[in-house]
Amino acid sequence: MSLDASQLNQQRKDDHVKLALGQQKEAKAAPFDDIRFVHHSFSLMSLDQVNITSHWAGHSHVMPFYINGMTGGSKFTKQFNEKLGMVAAETGLAMASGSVSAALKDPSLSDTFRIIREVNPHGFVMANLGAHHSLENAKRAVDLLQADALQIHLNVPQEIVMPEGDRDFSNWADNIQAIVAHVGVPVIVKEVGFGMSRETMLFLKSLGVQTIDISGRGGTNFVRIENDRNPSLDFSALAGWGQTTPESLLEAQAILGDGTVTLLASGGIRQPFDILKALALGASAVGLSGKFLASVDDLGIDATVEMVYQWRDTLKQMMLMLEAPTVAALQTKDMILSGSLLEWAQLRGID
Numbered sequence: 001m002s003l004d005a006s007q008l009n010q011q012r013k014d015d016h017v018k019l020a021l022g023q024q025k026e027a028k029a030a031p032f033d034d035i036r037f038v039h040h041s042f043s044l045m046s047l048d049q050v051n052i053t054s055h056w057a058g059h060s061h062v063m064p065f066y067i068n069g070m071t072g073g074s075k076f077t078k079q080f081n082e083k084l085g086m087v088a089a090e091t092g093l094a095m096a097s098g099s100v101s102a103a104l105k106d107p108s109l110s111d112t113f114r115i116i117r118e119v120n121p122h123g124f125v126m127a128n129l130g131a132h133h134s135l136e137n138a139k140r141a142v143d144l145l146q147a148d149a150l151q152i153h154l155n156v157p158q159e160i161v162m163p164e165g166d167r168d169f170s171n172w173a174d175n176i177q178a179i180v181a182h183v184g185v186p187v188i189v190k191e192v193g194f195g196m197s198r199e200t201m202l203f204l205k206s207l208g209v210q211t212i213d214i215s216g217r218g219g220t221n222f223v224r225i226e227n228d229r230n231p232s233l234d235f236s237a238l239a240g241w242g243q244t245t246p247e248s249l250l251e252a253q254a255i256l257g258d259g260t261v262t263l264l265a266s267g268g269i270r271q272p273f274d275i276l277k278a279l280a281l282g283a284s285a286v287g288l289s290g291k292f293l294a295s296v297d298d299l300g301i302d303a304t305v306e307m308v309y310q311w312r313d314t315l316k317q318m319m320l321m322l323e324a325p326t327v328a329a330l331q332t333k334d335m336i337l338s339g340s341l342l343e344w345a346q347l348r349g350i351d
């Protein structure tokens with residue numbers, strides 16, 4: 001029996017979740033281990049002075065981390081959106097849907113995304129679309145979820161590795177410019193796990209983009225996911241393509257100076273210590289996808305909510321240890337880079 005285009009799309013969404021869950025079980029290289037804080041023996045403050053509120057996309061968020069864009073578009077993935085949405089509603093975490101492109105093509109799939117808003121009517125919800133979409137589609141995506149912001153993803157390597165992927169990216173810049181100017185909600189332009197260069201970020205800034213999620217290498221790997229979906233492909237040589245999240249954060253130093261762009265970081269975040277380091281390197285907040293997917297799958301909703309509160313408490317304690325009452329204060333702390341991250345900084349002329 002051959003599947004129609006909508007069924008193929010739904011199968012692809014299911015495969016993405018299953019393969020991403022598989023990747024979470026693997027031991028990985030940990031690019032954040034190349035970052036250390038300098039320890040100082042005084043912290044002349046108390047825990048109740050630590051405030052982890054973070055400000056981005058026109059909103060104050062109670063936590064400096066969020067559930068990043070993943071899924072929807074099939075019955076199987078709707079269950080994940082429901083669970084993740086319930087975690088977001090309970091904890092106050094911001095949450096993004098996966099690309100709503102499937103629902104724009106086949107409206108019978110809309111409920112697989114809308115569930116995120118149904119279970120979390122008052123939370124901060126982001127819709128998600130690829131950069132090949134027009135302003136009109138961007139407005140439809142925001143309407144679908146009654147979204148507070150829109151994520152636009154950049155995923156050239158993923159498209160290239162997919163036999164059915166796009167081969168024409170020539171309208172991306174024009175689309176982004178029009179969407180940022182006219183969609184009516186804050187726009188976050190994000191990668192999908194390949195990281196960003198300073199050249200990319202400067203270009204996004206020139207298009208009027210004010211919030212960028214560098215989403216780097218080190219966690220979920222979409223070259224490998226697409227490669228594993230299709231046994232006749234061999235793009236495994238590209239498995240290490242792209243900048244790690246710490247490398248991308250160093251690249252971002254070029255755009256942070258004048259305060260016009262807010263930086264978000266994601267990709268391979270495993271624990272609160274990684275969040276702390278990404279915030280210290282300039283991110284206003286940190287996104288997690290694979291980790292939350294695996295958590296609701298393995299542990300369920302209640303234990304994931306508990307994990308979020310533990311992470312919040314751990315972050316506050318580590319900020320106390322570093323004498324950092326706010327995320328902004330954390331960004332002034334002394335850090336030491338080593339290994340391949342230091343090499344990257346030297347080769348790219350980043351102080």
Ligand code: FNR
Nearest residue numbers: 020069070098099153192215219220267268289290
């Ligand atoms: C993703 N990601 C993603 N990103 C996006 O902008 N639109 C999307 O539709 C998807 N789909 C998707 C599905 C699944 C199952 C996963 C795990 C991830 C990418 C995601 O937002 C993030 O950029 C990367 O996953 C890197 O972060 P982690 O997973 O290492 O925390």
